[in-house]
Amino acid sequence: MVDNVDWARWPLIEVAPGDVPTAQVAPAVARALQAAVDRGEYFAAVVHMPDMPANRPRVSGAPERIRMLRKLRPGLSRRCRGLAFVMSAAAQRDNVKVVKSGNKIWGCPTMATDDVQRARASARTQLSADTSEPA
DSSP states (O other): OTTTEEOOOTTTEEOTTTTOOGGGGHHHHHHHHHHHTTTTTTTEEEEEEEOOOOOOOOSTTTTHHHHHHHHHHHHHHHHHHEEEEOOOHHHHHHHHHHHTTTHHHHHOOOOESSSSHHHHHHHHHHTTTSSSSSO
């Protein structure tokens, strides 16, 4: 299994990369989401995003992140009913374009909030919106 993932409420998972280095956050999230996709069932996820340093290079690791998303997107489109990202209000402002285009980027419904309870409620709502079995 993937570290830093709470599977106890499956099909709702929580991904908290925790103290991994900044460069490893995206791969850790991708591994967790891929593990959920690989179960072959519908799921929703709450993803806790750590605050990134304001002066970090924006393009660092971009090709790797694009490859990860291209690999993940088809499975997320089929299996993921919603991703709720928990991130600070400042991080949401700093990444407004990405936040607004989340559905297109990830291939499933997304939302971002600084309130973990709101994120969990959103993920549960998305999950309950479709109860049919995946094909």
